[in-house]
Amino acid sequence: MPTPSRTSLDAIVAAGRAVLAREGISGLTMRRVGEAVGVRAPSLYKHVPSRSALIRLVAQDLVADIARQLDDAANAGDPRQALRAVAFTLRAFALSDPHGFDLLFTHLPADAAPDTSTFASAVGPVLRVATDLAGPDHALDAARTLTAWASGFLRMELSGDFQLGGDVPGAFEFGLQTLIAGLECRQT
Amino acid sequence: MPTPSRTSLDAIVAAGRAVLAREGISGLTMRRVGEAVGVRAPSLYKHVPSRSALIRLVAQDLVADIARQLDDAANAGDPRQALRAVAFTLRAFALSDPHGFDLLFTHLPADAAPDTSTFASAVGPVLRVATDLAGPDHALDAARTLTAWASGFLRMELSGDFQLGGDVPGAFEFGLQTLIAGLECRQT
DNA sequence: ACCTGAACACCGTTCAAGT
DNA sequence: ACCTGAACACCGTTCAAGT
Numbered sequence: 001m002p003t004p005s006r007t008s009l010d011a012i013v014a015a016g017r018a019v020l021a022r023e024g025i026s027g028l029t030m031r032r033v034g035e036a037v038g039v040r041a042p043s044l045y046k047h048v049p050s051r052s053a054l055i056r057l058v059a060q061d062l063v064a065d066i067a068r069q070l071d072d073a074a075n076a077g078d079p080r081q082a083l084r085a086v087a088f089t090l091r092a093f094a095l096s097d098p099h100g101f102d103l104l105f106t107h108l109p110a111d112a113a114p115d116t117s118t119f120a121s122a123v124g125p126v127l128r129v130a131t132d133l134a135g136p137d138h139a140l141d142a143a144r145t146l147t148a149w150a151s152g153f154l155r156m157e158l159s160g161d162f163q164l165g166g167d168v169p170g171a172f173e174f175g176l177q178t179l180i181a182g183l184e185c186r187q188t
Numbered sequence: 189m190p191t192p193s194r195t196s197l198d199a200i201v202a203a204g205r206a207v208l209a210r211e212g213i214s215g216l217t218m219r220r221v222g223e224a225v226g227v228r229a230p231s232l233y234k235h236v237p238s239r240s241a242l243i244r245l246v247a248q249d250l251v252a253d254i255a256r257q258l259d260d261a262a263n264a265g266d267p268r269q270a271l272r273a274v275a276f277t278l279r280a281f282a283l284s285d286p287h288g289f290d291l292l293f294t295h296l297p298a299d300a301a302p303d304t305s306t307f308a309s310a311v312g313p314v315l316r317v318a319t320d321l322a323g324p325d326h327a328l329d330a331a332r333t334l335t336a337w338a339s340g341f342l343r344m345e346l347s348g349d350f351q352l353g354g355d356v357p358g359a360f361e362f363g364l365q366t367l368i369a370g371l372e373c374r375q376t
Numbered sequence: 377a378c379c380t381g382a383a384c385a386c387c388g389t390t391c392a393a394g395t
Numbered sequence: 396a397c398c399t400g401a402a403c404a405c406c407g408t409t410c411a412a413g414t
Contacts, residue, residue: 003378003414030407042408043379051407105340107290107347116351123352140354141362144344145337148363152340153332159295163304164311166328174329175336182370191395191397218388230389231398239388 007037009047009057016058017100024099025106028055052112055103059114062100066093067121074125079132080180086129087150087176094154102158105151123147134183142183149175195225197235197245204246205288212287213294216243240300243291247302250288254281255309262313267320268368274317275338275364282342290346293339311335322371330371337363 015036020028030041030051037044048054073085094101126143134142153172155161162168203224208216218229218239225232236242261273282289315331322330341363343349350356 005378029405031405039378040380042381042410045408046378102295105343106294107343113347119349119351138362140352141359142366144341144350144359145363145366148341148344149333149337150340151344152338153336155293155295155343156332156336156339159301161307162332163307164328171329171332174326175333178330178333178370178374179366180370181374182366182368185373186366186369193397217386219386227397228399230391230400233389234397 005046007039007043007047011037012044012047012054013057013061016054017061020058020099020103021097022099025055025103028058030054050111052109055108055112056114059103059108059112060118062097062104063114063118063122066090066104067125069093070122070125074129079129082129083133083146083180084176086126087146087172090150091154091172094158098158101154105155133180138183145183146179149179193234195227195231195235199225200232200235200242201245201249204242205249208246208287208291209285210287213243213291216246218242238299240297243296243300244302247291247296247300248306250285250292251302251306251310254278254292255313257281258310258313262317267317270317271321271334271368272364274314275334275360278338279342279360282346286346289342293343321368326371333371334367337367 012033015033016028019032019036023032028051030044033054034041034044044054048057069089070086073089074082076082076085123143126147127139130142130146131139153175157168157172162171200221203221204216207220207224211220216239218232221242222229222232232242236245257277258274261277262270264270264273311331314335315327318331318334319327341360345356345360350359
């Protein structure tokens with residue numbers, strides 16, 4: 001006889017995000033997520049085909065959040081201000097959910113990586129800022145330079161790779177100014 | 189009665205690197221490494237206290253190789269040329285051993301991460317180049333900016349995150365020139 | 377129609393027993 | 396003194412059996 005589901009895809013993804021935030025990717029197991037939604041691990045397969053698919057859903061949920069925040073930031077004042085706002089927004093997100101941020105910039109197996117269209121929503125705001133600063137001809141190159149620097153910096157910060165001391169927020173500010181100056185100074 | 193070891197720490201680390209290069213970090217298991225050196229997994233614990241410790245040794249081996257190559261590159265001509273050589277050396281390494289490169293810039297648990305002194309040998313050449321380009325006052329900030337950009341870019345390239353097409357080597361070149369221009373243009 | 381325990385193939389790791 | 400198989404606690408995943 002038909003029985004209503006005791007959980008839902010939304011609840012599973014939300015629980016996945018919570019478990020990820022608390023325990024990191026290696027702690028994001030089917031048994032733990034099941035526990036968080038009040039069901040045994042095998043039952044999760046009624047809603048999700050595999051752990052990889054669950055990871056993808058969690059990643060897409062994270063990207064959607066970031067995209068929303070970046071979109072707001074990209075509207076802040078002149079191009080320089082907008083770029084700064086984008087960078088600080090990303091850093092705030094990374095510090096607020098280190099494991100979540102880690103997941104997005106970690107090399108995931110193909111069946112766990114969010115698809116192209118998901119990323120596009122987060123790339124949009126960055127591309128807009130890059131166009132304003134570097135011109136349409138160099139927008140893509142500039143966006144890649146900015147994203148590479150920011151993601152690299154924040155990953156290193158979260159991993160504790162800045163072991164030589166010094167002022168880490170200051171280094172973030174320095175990088176930001178260097179990139180802005182470079183985009184404005186470079187000939188053609 | 190005493191029996192000579194059928195393997196050695198060096199052989200285990202070398203096998204670990206080979207397995208890592210072929211199968212990636214998740215394939216770097218004790219059973220597989222054991223197989224590669226002709227011994228069962230439990231015997232590895234005569235030479236290495238844990239899988240984490242083995243990962244650390246493999247990572248340190250990789251860093252030593254990179255440090256050697258970066259040291260050569262940092263001596264190439266004027267500061268701009270030296271920076272370019274450092275960047276291209278790192279990229280060549282990343283492309284030649286994607287899984288190995290990945291391991292170094294992945295967030296490892298504390299008991300698997302190489303210790304500070306290991307990284308110092310690879311940071312040295314970068315710091316030298318950064319000093320020449322940005323002056324001693326900004327050397328550390330500049331080195332962090334360069335490392336963040338290069339590692340971020342190469343991680344994204346290896347992960348296939350550049351899905352919008354375009355010229356990826358060209359984007360690497362663009363980033364390099366932007367950073368050089370930024371370091372040379374910025375006031376103070 | 378959903379949920380479950382048992383099972384299978386994998387892990388890292390320990391340890392008593394072999395040589 | 397090294398090596399081994401068996402075992403334990405964990406995984407992801409499948410599936411027959413329960414309701």
